[in-house]
Amino acid sequence: MSNEMFCFQCEQTAGCTGCTGKAGVCGKKADTAKLQDELTGALIGLARAVDSNGEGTQEVYNTIIEGLFTTITNVSFDNESLEKMIAKVRKLEQALAPDCGSCASPCGKNSEFNMDDLWTANEDIRSLKSLILFGIRGMAAYAYHANVLGYTDEEVNKFFCEALFMIGYGEDQDTLLPVVLKVGEINLKCMALLDKANTETYGSPEPTTVSLTVEKGPFIVVTGHDLKDLQLLLEQTEGKGINIYTHGEMLPAHAYPKLKKFSHLKGNFGTAWQNQQKEFDNLPAPILYTTNCLMPPRKSYEDRVFTTEVVAFPGAVHIDDNKDFTPVIEKALALGGFTKDTEFTGINGGKEVTTGFGHAAILSHAGTVVEAVKSGALKHFFLVAGCDGAKPGRNYYTEFVKQTPKNSIVLTLACGKYRFNDLNLGEIGGLPRLMDMGQCNDAYGAIQVAVALAKAFNCSVNELPLSFVISWYEQKAVCILLTLLHLGIKNIKLGPSLPAFVSPNILNFLVENYGIAPITTPEQDLAELLGK
Incomplete structure (x- = not known):
């Protein structure tokens, strides 16, 4: 692969053409971006192994979903976690198709895909493949959240492999265009699956007015999208004198009946993801990042950043799959929160918002x-x-x-x-x-x-x-x-x-x-x- 990064998957990409050189607009460095390309190429290899083997296991599908989710903008900035993910993908690929790269398989391709071949392809082919790739990356986030709650769909799982295979080996517009539209079709099934997972687990959302005032005392801010992480944190903080506030895309959590029952789920702090460096600056509370929306933290609050699931940043404390939030809880108690109730407003001056x-x-x-x-x-x-x-x-x-x-x-x-x-x-x-x-x-x-x-x-x-x-x-x-x-x-x-x-x-x-x-x-x- 080239020594420089190339990335144009987000709206803010440099010059509306693509981030190149040593770092992207999002703050991701070139070596991290290259590892994400390597991970994508390995995922295409795993999908090819599934194709040659005829069937994937749930472990394989979960790994593909996790790997794709990891490459979404503002998820992982940590090379070590990316390297572990690549190794995991390659181990599964090798188990499914030993020495795949050296065989004379019908696809005529080696097991992994060099993403430079995509970024330098004919612009229309590159465009169609990018729509497929970025589309399934987004869909993987929804499938991941559903999986966390124990909900999966075989058709959705298999399509991830189909789409990845096509990204690596589709050669013409007539072949690729139907796959682009099929991403939309399967994503509808995936969103329906997540809707079912959320509502059957937490109840149907109810219209709920949410305060933007932060009460005095210790508190934790939870950002991202994952309702399960919020549930577990609420359970572990119950009765400890710590209030919980949502941020960004976590705001709708206030509308779910089984989350609303926690009296210490108090309100919403801040606005959307791009304002976090300003909003979290000198905040007297820890921030738990559950999914994408992480921006490189400033020095003023980097010691209060905690990540979990696929979110990762060098130096941040990562809460592993055991989901013991003790480090976050201890940090909240040590910082103490605001000394008095502190009123915040929305962008237009409102003191509360409604969701649900x-x-x-x-x-x-x-x-x-x-x-x-x-x-x-x-x-x-x-x-x-x-x-x-x-x-x-x-x-x-x-x-x-x-x-x-x-x-x-x-x-x-x-x-x-x-x-x-x-x-x-x-x-x-x-x-x-x-x-x-x-x-x-x-x-x-x-x-x-x-x-x-x-x-x-x-x-x-x-x-x-x-x-x-x-x-x-x-x-x-x-x-x-x-x-x-x-x-x-x-x-x-x-x-x-x-x-x-x-x-x-x-x-x-x-x-x-x-x-x-x-x-x-x-x-x-x-x-x-x-x-x-």
Whole structure:
């Protein structure tokens, strides 16, 4: 492989073309990025071994999912943990197909794949393979969370191998394009699996108002996405005088009945992931990172950073699979927290936010929604959802939501909502105009609501007065976008910039067949979407 990194998988990639040289915009160093490429190549080798062997074991599938999740932006910055993961993958590959690289197999390829061959491929082939790779990386995060709760799906597992095999050996657009769309199809099944895992384990989310004030005394901030880790931490801190606060994508945890029962789950601290270096600076409490969203910590709080699962950073204390959070608890008690209740606000000055409008909660009011549409009180739905980020231009989403007409409802999910989730937009028919549906994976819920509305009005989703305004940053947004395309949803507004890994020809295909367009200004886009 080359001595320099190449990475263009996130929205903030350098120059909207790709991070090269010694480090990426995310703070990942070249040697770490190269190890992630090596891990991806090894995973392709393992998928090829599964193909030649005819069947994979659950251990193999779990390793593939874990390996893909590890390569998502802002997950692992630690070379040692990556090297261990590579060794684990190679051991499984060798067990499935001994001396695979030297055999004359039908695929005609050696066991592992050199990722430089992908980054230097024809731009359209590179674009299609990147859509597949980044899509399954995002899907792996959802499969991983479901697996943690004991839920798996054989079709989802097998598709990871199919997609990896195609990344290594697919050679033409006609072969690759159907796989791109299949990523969206299988991701829908994967999100349904995670929705089932979360709701059967913790109950269906309920609309819940969450305070942004941090009470005096010891506390722990939990960020990421993993509900199981939060549950275990809540159990281990119960009765110890330590309060727990969510951060970022953990906010929707407050809406799950079996997590709400813990009285020391107090509220939410901070906003989206890209603000953590400022928000965690000199924070008198430890931070537990459960999944992606880790930024390289500043010196001012690096001694308070704890990681678990696939998240890793050099020097940070890592909580292993035994899930003994004693080091985090001891740190919280030693730091002591704030000496008095400390009031924080959202980006727009709000002192509380509301979450928990999952598909079950919204559809329980389906009659009210349908009647509001029929009466003319409700004219339009907007799904303004996706990742947040530090790149200039994301205030577009704040202004867009502020300017939505009073006879419209805004559905939102993922961390992009922090741009506007503390706004009070009023109500329609007793329902709030702004409804937070949860984490990024809860896009499944938004799809369920759209399908139910289409059925109620006897029309297609594209015929509904429903507009999709999507922000993206990393790979989970990619798999969700591919799911929307699989469902045939058209005229999506995407921003703040278009993916660097989508070539002009592939972009033209998406524009011609699905009407995908970049965001412009809130005023212009609203006028277009409302047909003015």
